[in-house]
Amino acid sequence: MTGSVIASTIPLPSTFDDAAFEAFLAARDEPEWVRDARREAFEVFREKSAEPLDPEEWKRVDLRTFRPENYAVRAAGAEDAAATFGTLLADQAEFAGQVAHLDGRCTASRMNPELEKQGVLFGDLATLVREHREVLEPHLLTRAVRPETDRFSAWHAAFWTGGTVLYVPRNVTLEKPLHSLIALANSGAADLSHTLIILEENAQATLLEETASATVDAAGLHVGAVELLVGRGANLRYVQLQNWNEKVHHFAHQCGRVEASGTLQWTVGGLGSRLAHIHQDVHLDGRGASAEVNGVTFAVDRQLISYYTKQSHNAPDTRSDLLYKEVLRDRSRVVWRGMIRVEKAAQQTDGYQRSDALLMSSAARADSIPGLEIEADDVRCTHGATAGRVDEEQIFYCMCRGLSKYEAMHMIVEGFFQRVFDRIPVEVVRETLSQAVERKLGFGD
Amino acid sequence: MPDFIKYAEPNEIPPNGRKPIIVDELPALLVRIGEDYYAFEDTCTHDGQAMTDGAITDHEITCPRHGARFDVRTGKPLCMPATEPIAVYEVEVREDGIYVKPSA
Numbered sequence: 441m442t443g444s445v446i447a448s449t450i451p452l453p454s455t456f457d458d459a460a461f462e463a464f465l466a467a468r469d470e471p472e473w474v475r476d477a478r479r480e481a482f483e484v485f486r487e488k489s490a491e492p493l494d495p496e497e498w499k500r501v502d503l504r505t506f507r508p509e510n511y512a513v514r515a516a517g518a519e520d521a522a523a524t525f526g527t528l529l530a531d532q533a534e535f536a537g538q539v540a541h542l543d544g545r546c547t548a549s550r551m552n553p554e555l556e557k558q559g560v561l562f563g564d565l566a567t568l569v570r571e572h573r574e575v576l577e578p579h580l581l582t583r584a585v586r587p588e589t590d591r592f593s594a595w596h597a598a599f600w601t602g603g604t605v606l607y608v609p610r611n612v613t614l615e616k617p618l619h620s621l622i623a624l625a626n627s628g629a630a631d632l633s634h635t636l637i638i639l640e641e642n643a644q645a646t647l648l649e650e651t652a653s654a655t656v657d658a659a660g661l662h663v664g665a666v667e668l669l670v671g672r673g674a675n676l677r678y679v680q681l682q683n684w685n686e687k688v689h690h691f692a693h694q695c696g697r698v699e700a701s702g703t704l705q706w707t708v709g710g711l712g713s714r715l716a717h718i719h720q721d722v723h724l725d726g727r728g729a730s731a732e733v734n735g736v737t738f739a740v741d742r743q744l745i746s747y748y749t750k751q752s753h754n755a756p757d758t759r760s761d762l763l764y765k766e767v768l769r770d771r772s773r774v775v776w777r778g779m780i781r782v783e784k785a786a787q788q789t790d791g792y793q794r795s796d797a798l799l800m801s802s803a804a805r806a807d808s809i810p811g812l813e814i815e816a817d818d819v820r821c822t823h824g825a826t827a828g829r830v831d832e833e834q835i836f837y838c839m840c841r842g843l844s845k846y847e848a849m850h851m852i853v854e855g856f857f858q859r860v861f862d863r864i865p866v867e868v869v870r871e872t873l874s875q876a877v878e879r880k881l882g883f884g885d
Numbered sequence: 886m887p888d889f890i891k892y893a894e895p896n897e898i899p900p901n902g903r904k905p906i907i908v909d910e911l912p913a914l915l916v917r918i919g920e921d922y923y924a925f926e927d928t929c930t931h932d933g934q935a936m937t938d939g940a941i942t943d944h945e946i947t948c949p950r951h952g953a954r955f956d957v958r959t960g961k962p963l964c965m966p967a968t969e970p971i972a973v974y975e976v977e978v979r980e981d982g983i984y985v986k987p988s989a
Contacts, residue, residue: 499934504905504912742910773933805933
């Protein structure tokens with residue numbers, strides 16, 4: 441092993457260079473419009489890779505040990521690893537449909553036939569782009585996540601491997617939630633899955649998505665994107681629980697757009713990964729649109745979990761409310777950089793953002809940086825951030841009442857997360873997160 | 886206990902030169918001061934960012950952003966705004982190269 445040269449710009453990783461891209465395209469049977477979009481994105485990927493990343497977003501995310509050339513999209517025909525492993529959500533509720541991806545390829549896709557009759561589409565993106573161009577082309581990487589944002593969005597747009605699509609037509613309500621699993625099994629596998637949800641006017645749906653690793657030591661890469669397009673008066677509840685093992689690098693561009701009177705309830709769980717960086721945008725595009733964003737993060741060991749969030753109020757009478765809660769142990773680090781942006785037209789806007797960090801060790805570190813950019817003059821925008829250690833007196837008090845130190849810690853952490861758990865609209869997610877938190881707390885600490 | 890790992894050839898790093906390396910999956914810096922070599926964590930404990938290009942004088946590296954200084958031999962912080970030490974690694978100069986021992 442020899443040391444590595446550090447540079448602010450990177451050449452294309454050998455597993456994602458020109459030759460790799462051509463081989464990738466050749467192995468996929470895709471319509472011309474998809475190939476053209478990929479080629480354009482690849483050019484942007486090349487340009488962006490030669491430019492430094494935006495320091496405002498990336499300076500706290502240490503990429504010096506990240507080796508993209510260690511990961512590759514699996515070649516077609518490679519043997520699938522056994523995909524029988526437990527996940528947080530898969531068996532926890534009755535779902536109206538399930539889609540699963542393993543190492544970037546769809547392994548299962550099913551939906552209640554009743555929904556199909558109502559015109560709902562739910563399945564693998566790689567399949568649906570071939571059959572439903574009219575539905576997907578106007579929305580795929582055009583309105584929400586843009587390839588030209590940075591090298592990771594362009595990388596994803598050039599090499600996306602598949603992903604989950606949900607399209608709900610006008611006035612259709614899905615009573616039961618849907619489930620999507622993104623999994624990594626083989627060491628060195630890259631997953632570039634894309635989640636695209638399109639809700640037309642007055643549609644309603646809930647999608648629970650989770651990421652998981654088959655083993656604890658398979659190193660993997662996820663360069664993903666999530667696009668949530670909520671139509672006029674529609675209501676989307678979307679949950680993504682990131683629960684990779686601690687060897688995975690996770691980069692994601694996630695963007696929601698909400699039209700007039702639409703509602704988006706978005707919950708993000710950050711539990712796994714070695715390094716995760718999520719660029720999360722919420723755009724409120726129509727009068728009366730609202731978004732609630734919840735974040736639950738628990739970092740341990742040397743995990744680095746970073747969020748770069750933006751709530752954009754682009755129309756009057758819009759409301760956004762972001763609450764992130766982070767617990768850190770050991771030498772972990774959590775970074776949250778949040779921004780509320782209010783355009784001139786967005787009068788009577790109500791924007792709120794808050795991030796609270798609880799540090800369970802002196803070597804853990806939380807950076808919370810809230811921000812406001814307000815062009816309108818008749819708005820209410822508030823933000824706050826806190827970071828603090830577990831109060832020894834609280835632990836002492838609990839132990840005086842007969843609790844063990846572990847029980848006391850658990851109670852304090854559970855209490856810390858309670859406010860955000862209370863806001864999560866799906867009970868099974870609340871319970872699952874609560875159990876996951878308990879597991880991450882470990883015993884004997 | 887982890888063994889020493891070779892990070893540089895015998896004369897690869899000129900006197901007062903440096904080489905960024907990865908030790909224990911963490912960024913580190915291998916520096917040569919005269920005939921002596923030192924290896925330490927390349928992350929300022931104040932703001933958590935790299936010190937790769939920081940000036941080194943009298944066995945002290947100065948963080949290029951806020952001026953925190955650390956002793957490259959012990960990792961001790963020498964002035965504000967840093968209050969926590971950086972990790973230092975054992976270095977061995979062998980005939981065939983410069984070796985660094987990852988911490989246990």
